[in-house]
Amino acid sequence: MKKILLLLLAVALLVSCGKKEVKQVSQDSKMALEAFALTETVKNAFVVKDDITLKKSSTETGYRDITANTRQYDRVEFAFTPRWVEIENNQLHVNIAWKGVWVVSGKSTEERGMAVFVMEGVPLKISRILRSNPFIFPAQL
Numbered sequence: 001m002k003k004i005l006l007l008l009l010a011v012a013l014l015v016s017c018g019k020k021e022v023k024q025v026s027q028d029s030k031m032a033l034e035a036f037a038l039t040e041t042v043k044n045a046f047v048v049k050d051d052i053t054l055k056k057s058s059t060e061t062g063y064r065d066i067t068a069n070t071r072q073y074d075r076v077e078f079a080f081t082p083r084w085v086e087i088e089n090n091q092l093h094v095n096i097a098w099k100g101v102w103v104v105s106g107k108s109t110e111e112r113g114m115a116v117f118v119m120e121g122v123p124l125k126i127s128r129i130l131r132s133n134p135f136i137f138p139a140q141l
Helices: 002-016 027-047 051-056 060-067
Strands: 075-088 091-104 107-120 125-131
Touching: 027 051, 027 075, 027 091, 027 107, 027 125, 051 060, 060 125
Parallel strands: none
Antiparallel strands: 075 091, 091 107, 107 125
């Protein structure tokens, strides 16, 4: 009798501990992930000087913001850390803390800042960069 009772208890536990319902990812969360991926794509394209990818990933105004004031440099490295995403109407405002190291003729300069990437459209494209633009060449060099 004890064995049957123990077996029924084990079966009841197994049945009650089945798979839980998986929570669906919200549309806002999907848009935020797409925005983070876009900032990484643009960052990597800028580092390797891939103009085609930069144009595909941004509007005309966004492209001008990305390529504004760029002088010749030997190498550039960026670290982007997404901090906040705001979704307003049909625009995303992605706050990015960034750190950049620019190298020209063996001399390196480090810059830090907080930028707001404004994105819109389907698929998302960068339409503007507000605050501290990471793609602008530092004034010290």
